[in-house]
Amino acid sequence: MKKITKGIYYLEDLGTPSIISMYLIDSKKKVLIESGPSATVSQLIQAIVSAGFRPSEIDHIVVTHIHLDHAGGASLLLQAMPNADVLVSKKGAPHLIEPSRLRASAKSALGPIFEIWGGIEATNSSRIHTVEDGVSLDLGDHVLQFLSTPGHAPHHISILEESSRVLFTGDAVGIYYNDLDALIPASPPPSFDVELALQSLNRLSETNPQVLLTPHYGIQDNPSIFLKRNLETYARWKEIVNSNLEKGSDLDFIIEDLCQAYPSYRTLVNDVYRGTLFRMDIKGYLK
Ligand SMILES: [Zn+2]
Numbered sequence: 001m002k003k004i005t006k007g008i009y010y011l012e013d014l015g016t017p018s019i020i021s022m023y024l025i026d027s028k029k030k031v032l033i034e035s036g037p038s039a040t041v042s043q044l045i046q047a048i049v050s051a052g053f054r055p056s057e058i059d060h061i062v063v064t065h066i067h068l069d070h071a072g073g074a075s076l077l078l079q080a081m082p083n084a085d086v087l088v089s090k091k092g093a094p095h096l097i098e099p100s101r102l103r104a105s106a107k108s109a110l111g112p113i114f115e116i117w118g119g120i121e122a123t124n125s126s127r128i129h130t131v132e133d134g135v136s137l138d139l140g141d142h143v144l145q146f147l148s149t150p151g152h153a154p155h156h157i158s159i160l161e162e163s164s165r166v167l168f169t170g171d172a173v174g175i176y177y178n179d180l181d182a183l184i185p186a187s188p189p190p191s192f193d194v195e196l197a198l199q200s201l202n203r204l205s206e207t208n209p210q211v212l213l214t215p216h217y218g219i220q221d222n223p224s225i226f227l228k229r230n231l232e233t234y235a236r237w238k239e240i241v242n243s244n245l246e247k248g249s250d251l252d253f254i255i256e257d258l259c260q261a262y263p264s265y266r267t268l269v270n271d272v273y274r275g276t277l278f279r280m281d282i283k284g285y286l287k
Pocket residue numbers: 065067070152171
């Protein structure tokens with residue numbers, strides 16, 4: 001566990017290989033940002049206990065969107081957190097209540113990654129509350145503001161803590177591998193929209209954040225530089241993919257061009273987990 005600022009903690013990264021970075025807000029009302037995937041629920045509960053909290057103290061689990069690495073564990077986690085509810089966007093909520101379509105589409109998009117993340121079980125609607133763009137939630141010592149940030153997924157939200165200006169980005173920013181200094185868009189099919197993603201990145205910049213807490217992975221303490229790098233990367237991928245599509249070239253050529261533009265990607269491509277996500281994120285651009 002690492003303290004970011006008053007009452008805001010970076011718990012740890014869940015999974016091996018790392019799937020998602022988890023954050024907790026210790027206010028009068030206690031909040032977990034994301035549930036993480038179902039495969040790592042017991043690891044998460046251990047992390048919460050090691051950080052000095054009881055699972056029964058958690059009041060809200062905010063999920064930025066319903067992809068299985070972010071919300072797949074929600075239903076299981078609620079069993080261990082009898083006083084918690086799940087906060088999710090209006091468009092996301094029905095998929096948590098009735099996840100069969102979400103499960104099927106994740107299975108086909110994720111391939112072997114589906115097994116690593118685990119599936120998703122239905123969440124009782126009585127334990128779900130929806131949040132909308134611009135709505136604030138007073139936690140006692142902190143105030144959360146919800147921002148609609150579509151692009152990665154149409155129903156995606158980010159969360160700004162108003163006094164500290166800590167911004168929980170969710171997947172509105174790309175995946176950053178610190179060990180390689182490599183950034184790739186978080187752009188999975190079927191619903192990634194690059195234009196909306198670029199707009200959302202600009203919107204995040206306009207909130208004037210002090211720190212970004214990202215799911216993949218960890219803390220970004222120079223938000224303007226990181227967001228600018230995201231804008232450039234998302235736009236460059238669009239150029240590279242589109243020029244290959246015009247030539248009629250296939251995925252291997254796109255990968256080669258991306259690796260030429262960003263040499264650190266060569267290591268990614270050969271990693272089983274990261275390489276699978278990398279290829280999936282290229283496919284999100286193929287429309
Ligand atoms: Zn996602």
